[in-house]
Amino acid sequence: MHDEVAAYVLGVLDEDDHEAFERHLDTCERCQAELVALAELPDQLDELRHASSTSDDDPPMSMSH
Amino acid sequence: MCPVLGHLDGRFESADAEAEHRIAVLYQEFGGPLLRHVRKSTGNDLQWAEDVVQETIVRAWRNSARLQWEPSLIWAWLLTVARRIVIDGRRRRSARPQEVEPPEVDMMSVPDGSERALSAMVVADALRSLSEEHREVIEQTYLRDRTISEAAEILGIPPGTVKSRLYYGIRALRELLRDKGVAG
Numbered sequence: 045m046h047d048e049v050a051a052y053v054l055g056v057l058d059e060d061d062h063e064a065f066e067r068h069l070d071t072c073e074r075c076q077a078e079l080v081a082l083a084e085l086p087d088q089l090d091e092l093r094h095a096s097s098t099s100d101d102d103p104p105m106s107m108s109h
Numbered sequence: 110m111c112p113v114l115g116h117l118d119g120r121f122e123s124a125d126a127e128a129e130h131r132i133a134v135l136y137q138e139f140g141g142p143l144l145r146h147v148r149k150s151t152g153n154d155l156q157w158a159e160d161v162v163q164e165t166i167v168r169a170w171r172n173s174a175r176l177q178w179e180p181s182l183i184w185a186w187l188l189t190v191a192r193r194i195v196i197d198g199r200r201r202r203s204a205r206p207q208e209v210e211p212p213e214v215d216m217m218s219v220p221d222g223s224e225r226a227l228s229a230m231v232v233a234d235a236l237r238s239l240s241e242e243h244r245e246v247i248e249q250t251y252l253r254d255r256t257i258s259e260a261a262e263i264l265g266i267p268p269g270t271v272k273s274r275l276y277y278g279i280r281a282l283r284e285l286l287r288d289k290g291v292a293g
């Protein structure tokens with residue numbers, strides 16, 4: 045269960061696992077500490093999404109319709 | 110006890126009034142920073158960002174026991190809740206036809222001269238220096254808005270293996286970025 049903290053912080057857990065991990069987080073100090081340590085890492089990965097659009101005026105590619 | 114929402118019990122005439130007050134306090138405390146943060150993920154879509162913040166605050170209010178956590182943990186949790194809401198929204202949008210595949214990391218164009226481009230380059234470098242197994246699960250989950258089970262199917266490995274590789278991959282990435290002075 046503890047290693048799900050990475051998938052949790054990235055928001056990629058499937059629904060059942062996500063809900064189970066939310067409950068785990070209530071009592072697991074180890075995962076709470078890792079959540080704090082990892083919380084802003086996904087924002088750094090987001091830099092890759094932004095960098096891939098050709099200019100600031102373009103919508104991010106994932107929002108293209 | 111968290112200073113944000115402590116000592117409220119018994120001061121309100123009705124549960125509704127207390128709930129309303131708690132939500133107002135949550136907005137006051139976290140609304141602004143959260144909105145600035147979420148806007149980075151929703152691009153220029155301010156309306157979407159405001160909706161995400163609103164839903165995040167409501168979820169926080171429903172989980173009010175968590176508001177007794179220390180502020181750094183509350184903040185980390187709120188960011189994670191908001192991110193999940195953004196990803197769900199993006200998945201709904203991209204479920205429409207004409208989905209655009211994100212480019213591979215190697216193919217990403219990095220315009221010169223901007224701070225954002227520089228930091229994208231640092232992150233791309235860090236990602237490239239991970240092991241293939243670690244990089245692959247990060248690309249096939251988060252960077253493509255896929256869940257663990259979707260990525261597991263594509264990669265042909267068990268979901269538990271995806272979770273475990275993600276864990277070690279993300280920790281390795283954090284160490285790499287911290288060495289470069291990027292991570293907080």
Ligand SMILES: [Zn+2]
Binds near residue numbers: 045046068072
């Ligand atoms: Zn744990």
